[in-house]
Amino acid sequence: MPHARLDLMPESAPRLRGRISVCGHEFVPLAAGALYWEAESTLLVADLHLEKGTAFAALGMLLPPYDTRSTLQRLGKVIQALDPARVVALGDSFHRSHLADSLAEEDLACLTSLQQGREWYWICGNHDPHLPASVKGTVCATLSIRGITLRHEPSPNGAREIAGHLHPVARISRRGAVLRRRCFATDGHRLVMPAFGAYAGGLNVLNEAFDLLFVKHRLEAWMMGRTDVYPVLGSLLLPD
Amino acid sequence: MAGVSTRARVLVKTPEGLPEPFASWFARRGWQPHAHQLTLLEAAGAGRDALLIAPTGGGKTLAGFLPSLVDLAERGAKPKPATAIHTLYVSPLKALTTDIARNLTTPVDEMGLPLKLETRTGDTPPSRRARQRVLPPDILLTTPEQIALMLSHRSAPELFGRLKYVILDELHALASSKRGDLLALDLARLRTYAPDLTAIGLSATVARPYELAAFLVPHQGQSTTRLAEIIQGGEGAKADISILKSKAELPWAGHSARYALPEIYAAIKAHRLALMFVNTRSQAEMLFHEVWRYNDEDLPIALHHGSLDVAQRRKVEAAMVAGKLRAVVCTSTLDLGIDWGDVDLVINIGAPKGASRLAQRIGRANHRLDEPSKALLVPANRFEVIECEAALEAAAEGAQDTPPSRPGALDVLAQHVLGTACAAPFDPDALYREVTSASPYQGLARTGFDKVVQFVATGGYALATYERYAKLKRTPEGLWRIAHPRVAQQYRLNVGTIVEAPMVRVRLARLKGGALKPKTLPAAGRVLGEVEEYFIEQLTPGDSFVFAGEVLRFEGMRENDAIVTRANTTEPKVPAYDGGKFPLSTYLADRVRHLLAQPDTWSHFPDQVSDWLRLQAEYSLVPGPDEILIEIYPRGKRFYLVCYPFEGRLAHQSLGMLLTRRLERAGAAPLGFVANEYALAIWGLRDIGAMVRTGRLDLALLFDEDMLGDDLDAWLAESSLMRRSFRVCAIISGLIERRHPGQEKTGRQMTVSSDLIYDVLRQYEPDHILLQAAFADAATGLIDVGRLNDFLKRIRGRIRHIGLDRVSPLAVPVMLEIGRESVPGEASETLLRETVEELIAEALGGNAARKTGPHA
Known part of the structure; x- marks a missing residue:
């Protein structure tokens, strides 16, 4: 796909430029940090970590209490633009299970309106092993669609899966400047999603936690820019 | 009484x-x-x-x-x-x-x-x-x-x-x-x-x-x-200061003063103990390295700067007191009044940057009032000759240029308010009176104070959701008390206003022969000192750099240590970490402009410098003391705009950012800029000279003060400078906790990066007190807004523009900086695009389809 032509697309629309292929299925990575499976009209997001600010406040760090709002509004924009029939959140959607119950009214209303008129799946993560009834949607441990398993934590020997949990970021160095960005990490058999949450940190894809997940020489990091996602070969990446 | x-x-x-x-x-x-x-x-x-x-x-x-x-x-x-x-x-x-x-x-x-x-x-x-x-x-x-x-x-x-x-x-x-x-x-x-x-x-x-x-x-x-x-306390004897005269050719740019090493070495030999002051740690490393290459007689010459290991610094200090050293290469860590023995010569390498700083350094020689201090100024390039001359005049007059006082920082006040509550519940009225009795906070309004107290208590957000997690609570009597003893523990761990950039230990690998692989580094040896994390981040394994006086090869990271080996190269990639870079003081800058504007004073300069200035006067112009000279000329396929504000690198970099934004809007297609202490050069694809001639670009409008309004806000909000000062304010104010040595974060759970907090806060509460504090810091410390403002006022109606057909003599030094300085890192999207485009070019013909189509 020629690149120059795609730059003519409107700034506001999520860019459907590059496509990532996992086991023969095509996915569109979005600069917002979500992954769109067009053929299935399914939107994937991972590690929303809603209410992380509140969790930290309880520990004595009074971070700006707008992270849930920021995350949901970003998600809202993507959903509005694509209108997917199905949304799957790949776990750690809430920073603490119990905090899902104390979402601010406005935030809960926002979430509910996003869920309106579409299927919604919450895959369980280590941060949110169970969800309270106040939150709508189907809760499940894993979800399989057309032979691709969606789960929170990547499985040690599995392939054909899309997971979250690890919050991959990639680092490159160009002309003396170093860039570190959230990224989609894939080798074509498996894909690890970037964290979507406003307060979610990141782990370098060269960290040993990723070692067993990818075929080394096929690793690609699709780095998130402001409006585009940029594929970078694994051989160009730097460790932290 | x-x-x-x-x-x-x-x-x-x-x-x-x-x-x-x-x-x-x-x-x-x-x-x-x-x-x-x-x-x-x-x-x-x-x-x-x-x-x-x-x-x-x-x-x-x-x-x-x-x-x-x-x-x-x-x-x-x-x-x-x-x-x-x-x-x-x-x-x-x-x-x-x-x-x-x-x-x-x-x-x-x-x-x-x-x-x-x-x-x-x-x-x-x-x-x-x-x-x-x-x-x-x-x-x-x-x-x-x-x-x-x-x-x-x-x-x-x-x-x-x-x-x-x-x-x-x-x-x-x-x-x-x-x-x-x-x-x-x-x-x-x-x-x-x-x-x-x-x-x-x-x-x-x-x-x-x-x-x-x-x-x-x-x-x-x-x-x-x-x-x-x-x-x-009395004047003291007048200092005996001279500018080093060298037979070698004066460099056009750079900071190494390498050309003057024979004379510097001779001066060291002629004295008991010489202190060689430089402005940055990297210059200290480099000079130390160079001096030792000259040190035929193996004179005991040592190195002292802030990122060396403490034990090593103490050893150098002890040797100084004991009279065992002949020279020490040092940075501002030795500026302050410590009595380190019998120094009889101070050599200041590079321009002194400020009259008061120079006076302090010179004071290190001959620690007795009645004997004159002896100092030698070594300019590292041609412009610095003029600056040294200006500093010499200032020293002769005893003129001073210490920075003016400014309003007290709100993040520091937040820390103090919390500390006060840790000792005992406080009455806000009484504390407000007490705080405003301190001179930096005299002008603090009660509303500002109350906002700080609110910030400490609950974060001070418009969306008040943290009441139940408040750090401070009101007692029935109206006093503020800490909500939990844990708050006091947190306060004590975070006290202080010094927020270092995250540091990485530099550790020597103990080699037992064989090739070194980053994953299997051998037992780590001695710690040589610490460098800023971001410096190490720029290195890839195999890069060499000078540190602790040695040329080292970066092998890889292990936990929080940068593992290095001794390199066998003598031409290192020099560290660029800037522990202590000083801007040219406004006062000295003013003197430099006046010296330039008076051709009759040029005879004080070495011939090379006065010839250079005369050439400039012939070919282009030499601006008056209150004027700004703007030269525009083509070179290669590019068009250059060079101006000479003499306001220091910091202010020039900010000016460069703002001017390129405006040139972009004007359609001049600027590509980049570079700044040094004296000048700023911007280049682009469009003929800027023709745009000025045909009236499509108005230089007076380009340099109008209104750039400090929206343009500044828009640039700053995105800039990494704001993120850096926000991090400092967030730590000092207690919003996020300090990283303590040994307590390594795993990156994901323990902390939230200040950048993420900054993004969220700016989006939802752009006038939050902490953003105000960060802006105040960035505006004074990192980008010099005040100075830019004065400059833009000064030159209003005094712009002298000249179109040239090639580079002018005065522009040579800043042109030489191109390529040496990396382009300031705001263009990250461009860099990402470039990376990908290069890859695509490389991959074309091969497996280009791989990235966009399904795998085979």
Whole structure:
């Protein structure tokens, strides 16, 4: 796909430029940090970590209490633009299970309106092993669609899966400047999603936690820019 | 005050003006008390706050302690129970407290004074610190951070209730900084416990003594209740300063002064002990490396700068005192008044950047008032010759250019408010009065103060969701108290205003032969020191750099250590970490512009420099002192705009950012810019000269002051500078916790990166108090908005534009910086695009489809 032509697309629309292929299925990575499976009209997001600010406040760090709002509004924009029939959140959607119950009214209303008129799946993560009834949607441990398993934590020997949990970021160095960005990490058999949450940190894809997940020489990091996602070969990446 | 008449009586008893046993002790040493020592004794002894301004070597420290020592001598043995401190001595450096304690012990012992004297710094063992809170010494020598810590304990009222003197040493180095703000707040707090305490400030010569003096006295909001006395400690002998004349060709750009090494080495040989000051740690490393290449006679020459391992620094200091060294290459860590032995020559490499800084450094030579200090200025390039000349004139006149005072920082106030609550519940009205009695906070409005208290209590967000997690809670009586003892623990771990960039240890790998693989690094050896994390981030394994005086090869990271080996190259990739880069002071810049504008003064310069300026006058223009020269010319396929504001690199970089934004809008397609201390060069694809001629670009509008409005806001909000200053404010104010050595974060769970917090806060509450604090910091410290503003005002209607067909002589130095300086990193999207496009080009013909189509 020629690149120059795609730059003519409107700034506001999520860019459907590059496509990532996992086991023969095509996915569109979005600069917002979500992954769109067009053929299935399914939107994937991972590690929303809603209410992380509140969790930290309880520990004595009074971070700006707008992270849930920021995350949901970003998600809202993507959903509005694509209108997917199905949304799957790949776990750690809430920073603490119990905090899902104390979402601010406005935030809960926002979430509910996003869920309106579409299927919604919450895959369980280590941060949110169970969800309270106040939150709508189907809760499940894993979800399989057309032979691709969606789960929170990547499985040690599995392939054909899309997971979250690890919050991959990639680092490159160009002309003396170093860039570190959230990224989609894939080798074509498996894909690890970037964290979507406003307060979610990141782990370098060269960290040993990723070692067993990818075929080394096929690793690609699709780095998130402001409006585009940029594929970078694994051989160009730097460790932290 | 009861004590006043007693002391006055004692003073008249002896003809010399010194009471016993001080008079005889001075006499035994063959000393005459300096006039300023006696004046200070009289003023402070009578309870009047006083500022003593004296050059180094004037017996300044002893003068500062005399009122206290005399009072203690009169008091006799310590009354029981001994739970109160008599005198606090505060210095900006740990090393200085140790040094002063050592120097003070001699007179105290020889006169048999009945007093106890101790130091307390971050290095003091916890057990002793705990004991000091219960059984304090009479005189405690300490740092601002330690005072804040002691004030946060319940025992503070008792500990400081009978405090008589507070001595603030090197006050010029503390005031006008966040540490100074903290110190001012601490002093106000101490006065609440001990209303009659007397503050004594000791300072090197400064531009505006009355501003420093205001630091010492309590204020009532905007109105001062009393003035501190200012005591001038004599001039000292005029310094003997010269500019090094070299036969070699003067470089056009750069900072190494490598061309002058033969002359520098000769000067070292001709003196007992020379200090070689440079402006950055990387310059120190490089010079040290170069000097040793010249050191045929193996003279003992050492290196001293802030990121070297402490043990190594102490070794160098000890060797200096013992007279075992002939020269030391150092940075500003040796600027302050530590007495390190018999220095008889100060060599300042590169331009001094400020008249007061130069005076301080020169003061390091010949630590005696009556002998002239000897100094040699070594300009590293042609522009620096002019700057050195300007500094020489300033030194001859004794002119000073210390930074002006500024309003106290709100993040520091937030820390102080929390500390206050840790000691005991506080009444907000009383605390507001106390805070505004500190000179940096005189102008603080009550609403601003209340916002800070709210911030400390609940984060101060418009969306008030954290009430149940509040750190401070209101008591029924209206006092603020801490919600939980844990809050006090957190406060104590985070106290202080020094936020270092994250550091990485540099550790030598112990090699046992064989190739080295990053994953299987052998047992790690000795730690050489620390460098900023971002510097190491720029390196890839195999890169070489100079550190701790050696050329090292970066092998890889292991935990928090950068593992290195000794490299066998002699041409290293020099470290670019900028521990202590100083901007050219406004005052010196002004002098430089005037020197340039007066061709009759050019004869003072070496021929190479005056010829260069004459060439410039012939080919282009030499601007008048209040004018700005703008040269526009084509070169290669590019068009260049070069201007000469002489406002320092920081201000030029900001100007470059803003001008490129505006040129972009004007359709000039700018590609990049580069700045040095004197000039700014911008280049682009469009013929800027033609745009000016045809009226499509108006230079007066381009340089209009309105760029400091929306353009500045828009740029800053995105810039990494704001993110950096936000991080500092977030740590100081206690929003996020400090990273402590050894307590490594795993990256994902333990903390939230300040960048993420910044993004969210800016989006949802752009006028939050912490963003205000960060903006204030960035505007003064990192981008010099004030200075840009003055500059833009100054040149209004005074733009001199000349179109040229090639580069002018004056433009050569800044043009040489192109490629040497990396493009400031705001263009990250461009970099990402470039990376991908390069890859695509590379992959075309091969498996380009792989990235966009399904895998085969």
